[in-house]
Amino acid sequence: xxxxSSERARLLIDQRRFKEAEExxxxxxxxxxxNPEVFSLLCICKWHEGKYDExxxxxxxxxxxxxxxxxLLYIFSKVLLDQDKLDQAEKYIIEAISIDPLVADFFGxxxxxxxxxxxxxxxxxxxxxxxxxxxDNLGCLNIRSTALLKxxxxxESYDTIHEALHYDPENPITHSNLGWGLLEKGDxxxxxxxxxKALQIDPELEYAxxxxxxxxKARYWIYRIFLKYAFWIGxxxxxxxxxxxxxxxxxxxxxxFLADRIPALNPFxxxxxxxxxxxxxxxxxxxxxxxLFLRLNVYGRYALTQTEIQTSNFVGVSVCIGLISLLAYPFxxxxxxxxxxxxxxxxxxxxxxxxNPPKKNNKRMLIIYTSILGLIGVSGLFCFxxxxxxxxxxxxxxxxxxxxxxxxxxxxxxxx
Numbered sequence: 573x574x575x576x577s578s579e580r581a582r583l584l585i586d587q588r589r590f591k592e593a594e595e596x597x598x599x600x601x602x603x604x605x606x607n608p609e610v611f612s613l614l615c616i617c618k619w620h621e622g623k624y625d626e627x628x629x630x631x632x633x634x635x636x637x638x639x640x641x642x643x644l645l646y647i648f649s650k651v652l653l654d655q656d657k658l659d660q661a662e663k664y665i666i667e668a669i670s671i672d673p674l675v676a677d678f679f680g681x682x683x684x685x686x687x688x689x690x691x692x693x694x695x696x697x698x699x700x701x702x703x704x705x706x707x708d709n710l711g712c713l714n715i716r717s718t719a720l721l722k723x724x725x726x727x728e729s730y731d732t733i734h735e736a737l738h739y740d741p742e743n744p745i746t747h748s749n750l751g752w753g754l755l756e757k758g759d760x761x762x763x764x765x766x767x768x769k770a771l772q773i774d775p776e777l778e779y780a781x782x783x784x785x786x787x788x789k790a791r792y793w794i795y796r797i798f799l800k801y802a803f804w805i806g807x808x809x810x811x812x813x814x815x816x817x818x819x820x821x822x823x824x825x826x827x828x829f830l831a832d833r834i835p836a837l838n839p840f841x842x843x844x845x846x847x848x849x850x851x852x853x854x855x856x857x858x859x860x861x862x863x864l865f866l867r868l869n870v871y872g873r874y875a876l877t878q879t880e881i882q883t884s885n886f887v888g889v890s891v892c893i894g895l896i897s898l899l900a901y902p903f904x905x906x907x908x909x910x911x912x913x914x915x916x917x918x919x920x921x922x923x924x925x926x927x928n929p930p931k932k933n934n935k936r937m938l939i940i941y942t943s944i945l946g947l948i949g950v951s952g953l954f955c956f957x958x959x960x961x962x963x964x965x966x967x968x969x970x971x972x973x974x975x976x977x978x979x980x981x982x983x984x985x986x987x988x
Contacts, residue, residue, distance in 0.1 A: 581613055588776065590617040608638040612647055619651050627651050642668040642678070649681055653688065656930055661685055676706035683715045695719040708739045714749045721753050729753060744770040748780040755783065756803045760790035771875075784875045789862040798858050824848045860887035860924045879927050886923040890916050908957050911967070915949045922946075922977050934984040941980065945973045 578600055584593035594617050600610045611634035618627035631648045638644060645668035652661035662685045669678045679702030686695035696719035702712035713736035720729035733753060736746045751766035764787040770780035789795045824845055831841040863876060863884035876884075894916025901909040922942040929935045952966030 578610060578613065585613065585616060585620075588620070590621055593617050606637055608634040608641065608644060611637070612644055615647060615651065619654065624651060624655050640671060642671040642675070645671070646675075646678055646681060653681070653684060656688065658685055658688055674705055676702035676709040676712055678702075679705070680709060680711035680715055683712065683719070687715055687718060690722075692719045692722040696723065710736050710740055710743055710746060713739070714746055717749060717753065721756060726757065742773055744774040744777050744780060747773070748777065748783055751780070751783045751787070755787055755790065755799070758796070758800070760787045760796070763787045763790075778877065781875045781877065785863070785866060785880070788866055788875070789859075792862065792865075795858060795862055860884045860920075861891070864888050883924060883927055887920050890919045890923050892916070894918075894920070908953065911956060912953055915953060915970075918971075918974050919946060919949065921974060922981070925981050928981075929984045931984075938981060938984060941973075941977060945970065945977065948973065 578597070581593040581596040581600070584590070584596065594614060597610050597614050597617070600607060604610070611630045615627045615630035615634065618624075618630060628648070628651060631644060631651060635641070635644045635648065645664045649661045649665040649668065652658075652664065662682065665678060665682045665685065668675075669682065672678070679698045683695045683698035683702065686692075686698065695715060699712045699716040699719060702709055703716065706712070713732055717729045717733040717736065720726075720732060730753070733746065733750045736743070737750070740746065747766045747770035751763040751770065754760075754763035754766065763783065767780050767784040767787055770777055771784060774780070786799065790799055827841045827845055827848075831838050831845070860880075860883045863880050864887070866876065867881070867884065894913045896913075897909045897916060898913035901913060922938070922945055926938040926942040927935060929938060948966055948970045952963050952970055955963035955966060
């Protein structure tokens with residue numbers, strides 16, 4: 573009975589019918605409440621449903637029943653890695669390897685931890701160790717290909733990913749990785765083909781959906797420029813990212829200082845400052861703006877995630893408020909319209925990124941911050957319309973809040 577139920581549960585998990593699998597597994601527990609395999613399968617169900625706390629509880633129960641089982645430690649590490657708990661994930665996969673150092677998947681997972689940390693050399697090292705044990709291990713081959721691409725060893729990366737496709741031409745993860753590699757190289761048309769193939773095999777694969785969205789948006793030349801920047805800075809560790817962002821910021825301040833002190837340099841410096849401001853703003857709003865256009869595309873609207881749709885809705889409303897107000901201003905010459913337009917366009921910055929942090933607490937902080945900014949801005953507009961002097965103070969607080977938001981948001985997103 574237990575065997576039949578657990579086997580049915582495995583089949584249901586393979587079919588992504590997690591609720592039904594849970595029902596079968598509960599039957600197993602009623603007959604054998606101390607079965608670590610059943611707890612591990614329940615963990616996998618909850619993990620795929622995004623219920624990480626419950627998944628952790630189940631796998632901890634499994635480990636308490638079979639502490640020397642390296643596979644349970646491996647599952648726990650995968651659940652932790654999916655939540656960006658990199659130190660804990662590394663701790664458990666190291667423990668799994670110490671128990672059984674001959675499993676390629678274990679080394680592949682350790683390589684994944686270093687991939688998340690953007691330590692490409694160590695990711696490649698552990699992927700190679702896994703491949704030494706199992707040359708056709710798809711996980712290790714995919715990680716090796718990604719690490720080589722980030723190390724600018726493009727030909728080796730290309731050969732590795734095609735080796736993975738040779739072993740399993742119908743693997744959606746491999747097609748997705750090839751798509752991302754092609755997208756990073758600038759070939760969005762070929763990338764689109766592989767993301768489409770991945771989604772034919774697994775229509776629910778978010779990794780491929782995200783790649784498909786980026787490939788569709790890459791049809792616009794301005795987005796291709798943004799993608800090059802996003803890949804370039806995204807491949808850096810957080811310290812280097814901060815150095816670039818701070819360098820850009822202080823560089824613009826130095827240029828502004830020179831323009832003030834040496835008016836003759838204004839014609840040369842001013843275009844750089846304007847370009848920097850436009851570039852800085854565009855990096856915040858270009859994704860949700862292009863997502864708005866993508867929703868007109870028959871494929872794009874189905875590939876967008878719920879978060880991307882929500883963000884594009886928020887930004888779309890903000891853009892409409894800003895543009896309508898500013899377009900109406902020359903006809904009515906009402907300062908309230910001018911300030912409403914500024915409010916609408918400036919709110920695009922927090923609205924475009926408040927849902928971006930992967931960690932729930934960080935996301936919650938940005939949502940609260942954005943809500944407070946919106947409340948201050950709307951209050952300032954009402955006070956201005958009512959002729960209250962406090963409107964000016966609220967306006968200053970709002971503008972300071974918008975400027976600080978960019979640094980707070982970067983800290984929460986880069987720091988993950």
